[in-house]
Amino acid sequence: MAEWEKNVRKAVPYIPGEQPKESGIIKLNTNENPYPPSPAVKEALEELSHRDLRLYPDPDASELVKAIADEYELKPEEVFVGVGSDDVLSVAFQTFFNSQEPILFPEITYSFYDVWADIYKIPYEAIPLNKDLTIDPEDYTLDNGGIVIANPNAPTGIYLERNAIESILKANPGSVVIIDEAYIDFGGQSCLPLIKKYDNLLVVQTFSKSRSMAGMRIGFAMGNASLIKFMNDVKFSVNSYTMNRAAIAAGTAAAKDTAYYKSTCAKIIRTRERVKNALIRLGFEFPDSRTNFLFVKHKTMEAKTIFEELKKRGIYVRYWDKPIIKDYLRITVGTSSDMQKLLDALAEIIG
Numbered sequence: 001m002a003e004w005e006k007n008v009r010k011a012v013p014y015i016p017g018e019q020p021k022e023s024g025i026i027k028l029n030t031n032e033n034p035y036p037p038s039p040a041v042k043e044a045l046e047e048l049s050h051r052d053l054r055l056y057p058d059p060d061a062s063e064l065v066k067a068i069a070d071e072y073e074l075k076p077e078e079v080f081v082g083v084g085s086d087d088v089l090s091v092a093f094q095t096f097f098n099s100q101e102p103i104l105f106p107e108i109t110y111s112f113y114d115v116w117a118d119i120y121k122i123p124y125e126a127i128p129l130n131k132d133l134t135i136d137p138e139d140y141t142l143d144n145g146g147i148v149i150a151n152p153n154a155p156t157g158i159y160l161e162r163n164a165i166e167s168i169l170k171a172n173p174g175s176v177v178i179i180d181e182a183y184i185d186f187g188g189q190s191c192l193p194l195i196k197k198y199d200n201l202l203v204v205q206t207f208s209k210s211r212s213m214a215g216m217r218i219g220f221a222m223g224n225a226s227l228i229k230f231m232n233d234v235k236f237s238v239n240s241y242t243m244n245r246a247a248i249a250a251g252t253a254a255a256k257d258t259a260y261y262k263s264t265c266a267k268i269i270r271t272r273e274r275v276k277n278a279l280i281r282l283g284f285e286f287p288d289s290r291t292n293f294l295f296v297k298h299k300t301m302e303a304k305t306i307f308e309e310l311k312k313r314g315i316y317v318r319y320w321d322k323p324i325i326k327d328y329l330r331i332t333v334g335t336s337s338d339m340q341k342l343l344d345a346l347a348e349i350i351g
């Protein structure tokens with residue numbers, strides 16, 4: 001080991017799902033939306049090509065912040081935007097989780113949380129799920145330095161009712177509670193209204209899933225104006241220009257077109273419900289998903305085998321060779337026709 005290495009910040013990075021280069025595959029492995037974003041996004045980007053990219057973007061991304069605030073009936077001071085919700089969550093971890101007490105999150109959840117905790121040297125405790133993979137709100141009453149919960153949870157897809165979230169908030173007035181609602185538009189009820197009642201609640205959402213814009217990297221947080229101000233102070237101490245001109249323009253256009261994303265989400269929900277029935281007939285079991293993915297386990301065939309067989313047929317799903325979840329596959333809900341191809345392939349594999 002070189003002598004300077006002792007001062008290196010060593011990190012075990014998050015591993016994103018594969019982005020295969022070949023064409024013609026059916027990609028159901030990273031929960032992207034199979035439909036294009038609102039047509040208004042395309043127009044906004046075309047118009048952008050005539051504008052002046054020599055200039056820095058607006059450091060406050062005020063146009064985008066205002067569009068999001070209008071959509072959710074908030075004040076701009078109650079909205080923070082970032083480069084995907086990954087960036088927003090990372091800023092929130094840095095801003096709010098500075099206690100000696102551990103932060104709490106479920107043992108099975110979005111696998112970025114422990115990565116951020118490690119890199120920012122935040123102590124944490126991963127709380128086991130119930131046997132049926134649900135979260136028990138009672139588990140989140142230990143002394144803690146903060147709480148983060150994905151709702152619906154990933155990769156289980158299980159949704160926690162708003163009153164359960166509220167019971168966690170009631171038990172934790174001394175900590176910031178972050179609710180990561182990356183999938184909330186696919187059937188759950190947002191806990192956003194609770195920000196008026198709990199000044200320690202931060203609700204994080206993203207344009208990547210329901211608004212079909214993973215490639216643009218836009219995420220946002222909503223909460224009490226003083227929480228948002230603390231986050232902006234940290235953000236402006238690291239990088240003022242996180243949101244580029246294209247993301248601001250495209251995101252603003254998307255935020256204004258509510259009807260569009262609601263209709264694509266409705267299509268995905270319809271497809272999901274149909275696929276649930278078909279999967280049951282093929283011998284799969286799964287918790288009830290309120291997201292754009294299904295977390296499935298077959299009664300007899302190993303998940304790893306199914307994963308490999310699907311890949312051979314050009315269908316990518318997600319598999320983790322990890323304890324507790326190694327019997328499961330996470331399958332993103334794609335278009336109706338892609339899902340039919342998936343079901344046909346599964347019928348062939350399972351025989």
Ligand SMILES: *Cc1c(COP(=O)(O)O)cnc(C)c1O
Nearest residue numbers: 084085086110154182206208219
């Ligand atoms: C996809 C996802 C995110 C991050 O999405 P961005 O593309 O960075 O906005 C955050 N949390 C969960 C649970 C997710 O599944």
